[in-house]
Amino acid sequence: MNEFIDKFSEALEKEASEIDSNDKFRDYEEWDSLAVLSVIAMIKQNYGITIPRKEFDSLLTVEDLHNYISANKG
Amino acid sequence: MGAKISRIEYYLPGSVLSNEDLVDQHPEWNPQKVEKKVGIRNRHIALPEETALDMAVKAAEKLFVSVDPNTIDFVLFCTQSPDHLLPTSACIAQERLGLRTNIGAMDFNLGCSGYIYGLALSKSLIESGMAANVLLLTGETYSKFMAVSDISNRSIFGDAATASLISKSDNDHIGEFVLGTDGKGAENLIVRNINAQNAFRLTDGKSPELYMNGPEIFNFTIETIPPLVGAVCVKNRIAKNDVDYVILHQANKYIIEFLISTIGLDPSKCHIDMLEYGNTVSNTIPIALKDSWDRGLIKTGDKVLLAGFGVGYSWGSTIIRV
Numbered sequence: 001m002n003e004f005i006d007k008f009s010e011a012l013e014k015e016a017s018e019i020d021s022n023d024k025f026r027d028y029e030e031w032d033s034l035a036v037l038s039v040i041a042m043i044k045q046n047y048g049i050t051i052p053r054k055e056f057d058s059l060l061t062v063e064d065l066h067n068y069i070s071a072n073k074g
Numbered sequence: 075m076g077a078k079i080s081r082i083e084y085y086l087p088g089s090v091l092s093n094e095d096l097v098d099q100h101p102e103w104n105p106q107k108v109e110k111k112v113g114i115r116n117r118h119i120a121l122p123e124e125t126a127l128d129m130a131v132k133a134a135e136k137l138f139v140s141v142d143p144n145t146i147d148f149v150l151f152c153t154q155s156p157d158h159l160l161p162t163s164a165c166i167a168q169e170r171l172g173l174r175t176n177i178g179a180m181d182f183n184l185g186c187s188g189y190i191y192g193l194a195l196s197k198s199l200i201e202s203g204m205a206a207n208v209l210l211l212t213g214e215t216y217s218k219f220m221a222v223s224d225i226s227n228r229s230i231f232g233d234a235a236t237a238s239l240i241s242k243s244d245n246d247h248i249g250e251f252v253l254g255t256d257g258k259g260a261e262n263l264i265v266r267n268i269n270a271q272n273a274f275r276l277t278d279g280k281s282p283e284l285y286m287n288g289p290e291i292f293n294f295t296i297e298t299i300p301p302l303v304g305a306v307c308v309k310n311r312i313a314k315n316d317v318d319y320v321i322l323h324q325a326n327k328y329i330i331e332f333l334i335s336t337i338g339l340d341p342s343k344c345h346i347d348m349l350e351y352g353n354t355v356s357n358t359i360p361i362a363l364k365d366s367w368d369r370g371l372i373k374t375g376d377k378v379l380l381a382g383f384g385v386g387y388s389w390g391s392t393i394i395r396v
Contacts, residue, residue, distance in 0.1 A: 033226055034111050034328070036289050041296070041332050050293040 004066045011035070011042035021063040047073040076246025077200040079193070079394065082364040083136035084236040084357065085129045086118040091228065100225050108229055109349075113327025117232030117352035119217045126155040126213030127163045129235030131170050134209060137237045143172060146239075148205035149179035150195055152188035152356045154265075154385070155215040156181060159274070167211065178205070185263070186323045186384030188212055188356030189236075190392060193380075194251045196240035208240040212356040219265050219284040227284050230326060232352030236360040249393040250309040252302060259294055259387035262287040294387055295329055300337045302381060306391040314339070317393065318376035319366065323383055324348040324358035345371070356382070372396050 001021055009016035014030045025031060044050055047069050051059070059065050093105035093115055109115050120129065130151060151164040164179035173179075178199075184191050189212055196208040213235035220227050240248075267280040276282070299322070307314050320339055322330055327346055334344050345362045348354075354361060359380055366372045376396045383389035 033288055034107065037292050037328055040289055040292050041328075044296050045336070050297055052293070053287060053290045056289065 001063070001066055004069070005062065007042055007046055008039065008062060008065070011038040013038075019062060021061065021066070023062050024060050025062055025065070026060075043069060049073055075201065076243050076248065077197040077240055078243040078245075078247035079363070080239040080241045081137055081141060082236060082238045082360050082367075083133050084234060084361050084364060085133040085136065086232075086234050086351065087120040087124060087129060089119045089121060091117045091119050091232075093229075096225060096229055099222070103225060103229075111328050112230065113330075113346060113348055114229065114232075114352045115349050117217075117228075118234060120215045120233040124215075125157050126153045126215045126233075126235060127151075127157045127166060129215075129233070130163075130211040130213035130237065131167055133213075133235045133237035134167070134171050134211060137209075137239060138171070141239055144174060145207045146173050146209045147177045148196075148199055148208045149173065149177065149211065150192050150208060151179075151181045151211040151213065152184055152192050153181060153211075153213045154183055154185055154355070155213070155218060156183075163213075164211070171209075173209075184386070184388055185214075185355050186325065186353075186358070187382035187386065187388040187390045189359040190251070190380060190382040190390035191253070191388075192238075192356075193240065193248055193392060193394075194253065194390065197248045197251075200240065200242050206242040210238040210240050212236045212360060214355040214357060216284055216355060219282045221281065221283060224284070226288070227286060230353050231284075232348075232354045234351060234354035234357040234361065236357050236364075238360055245395075247395045249395070250306070251390060251392045252306045252309055253390040254298065254302065254388070256294075256387045259290070262290040262294070262387075263385040291384070292329065295325070295383055296332065296336065298387070298389055299333050299381060299383055302383070302389055302391050303337050303339075303379065306379065306381070306393060310393045312377065312393065316377070317379045318343065319372050319378045320344045320381075321359055321362045321366065321378060322381050324351070324362060325353050325384070355384070367396070 156163045192210045199205040216231040381391035
């Protein structure tokens with residue numbers, strides 16, 4: 001989880017110390033259309049998957065995202 | 075016998091929408107971030123009464139400064155912004171450009187993959203003996219499908235038109251193609267509020283509205299384009315590293331940089347320049363080709379990989395020899 005938060009922090013350009021696994025990431029000030037692309041790119045590069053939009057929309061917290069990737073990565 | 079791109083000209087409409095203009099209208103917007111990440115500073119926007127066809131005709135007129143219009147024996151016009159549902163814009167172009175009447179002319183409706191398909195069609199027409207000099211036009215005015223409030227799309231898309239002469243040649247300068255289509259992406263990049271189901275009537279004072287699901291388009295691109303580039307190299311029997319220059323559809327800087335790193339291309343051999351144009355849809359590849367030639371980035375004999383991808387979904391790639 002910590003490793004994921006580090007990568008997530010880098011993609012979002014937000015301090016890792018300001019990210020908690022229970023945070024709803026869409027509420028972050030940094031979350032904009034470019035941040036979405038950065039996170040998609042980070043997930044593809046590090047975990048080899050893309051998340052379909054419909055499924056992505058159902059992931060609310062940082063932990064949701066992490067769990068989805070753990071379950072689906074190649 | 076083969077085909078080659080003999081000449082390219084392009085036309086940009088005079089009105090410019092800058093990042094400063096956009097931030098005036100949307101103070102919350104960060105122009106520095108957009109320029110740095112998306113790689114766009116200005117976009118050219120057609121005048122209200124100026125159409126994609128008008129601009130394509132202007133691009134063709136630039137071409138005819140050095141090319142005899144009587145040699146043209148086929149017109150292909152790639153646009154998603156035709157003047158009319160009917161008649162065909164390419165037919166109007168034939169008349170306005172004073173071309174012969176004993177020639178073929180047709181429109182085809184594709185977006186960011188359009189130039190690649192235009193090259194594929196031109197090559198086929200030439201190699202089958204049906205044409206010797208194809209006028210391949212692209213023209214797009216997505217600006218007419220965007221609301222003033224639509225900052226996302228307005229920051230990305232610009233209007234433009236191009237004219238290419240594709241001619242019969244002794245050697246084949248246009249290589250093998252890899253093409254692809256997946257209609258399941260149709261809803262992710264679409265003009266809404268106007269369609270045949272409603273007899274093309276606009277309801278409730280609505281306007282045609284460009285909708286782009288950015289994340290899904292990005293997903294499609296990063297899944298589809300790396301294998302496409304691999305496949306076109308295999309089909310043309312060339313190693314990726316032996317390609318002299320790469321021109322991907324100039325969607326935005328962020329996507330291109332991601333593709334370059336994922337595919338493992340040498341960034342110094344890859345074109346990234348949409349700073350003054352924005353994403354001009356089917357025009358980005360011919361504009362980039364002409365700019366690369368004019369700036370000496372490519373020279374005679376170079377092998378240049380071209381790849382277009384987007385609305386449809388539709389994608390295609392080929393390797394040309396300059």
